[in-house]
Amino acid sequence: QVHLQESGPGLVKPSETLSLTCTVSGGSIRRYYWSWIRQPPGKGLEWIGSIYYSGTTNYSPSLKSRVTLSVDASKDQFSLRLRSVTAADTAVYYCARTGLTTPWLDPWGQGTLVTVSS
């Protein structure tokens, strides 16, 4: 059974770069899309972007100028970098899998809270 685990700093200073990694276990990263979704405290879900295992990306238009997704298939990992963060980027960040024939988001990682504060 595929398991996803987010990792990275829980505290980032304003104007700096948020970096998170999602490690995939129990299955291969190949032939799937991998997504990042975030949820500010007490609010709804926001899709950040998705990356195919080959490196093709799709980004949220509202975040596109600050986001970079990457994948390391040799390590079964994919990563998120969000530049120039502000307090509005404080959220729980989730990673999730999307299949070509199963294009919904499943499974999800447990999520990791990232707080932007000085």
Next chain:
Amino acid sequence: DIQMTQSPSTLSSSVGDRVTITCRASQSISSWLAWYQQKPGKAPKLLIYTASTLESGVPSRFSGSRSGTEFTLTISSLQPDDFATYYCQQYNSFPLTFGGGTKVEIK
């Protein structure tokens, strides 16, 4: 972008009640819609995909339907474990978009 309008935002119900949550897409998404359940402090859990297909292991009291661009999640008889927040999500096209969520509370 495809906007997903979900209603109501909050719903107060009792155990045993029939509950209906609606999600409307701003344009056609065929049946490319999923429903998720989220409990406090937990990741969303897939309930239904392709508008009406129940994910394996999800109780049969949950069902989904589609009428044009309007989608419905129904819980036939609300159970204590069902008090949670529910989200719809379209995957017809990028950017992926979610409804605003419906919190199902105990009446």
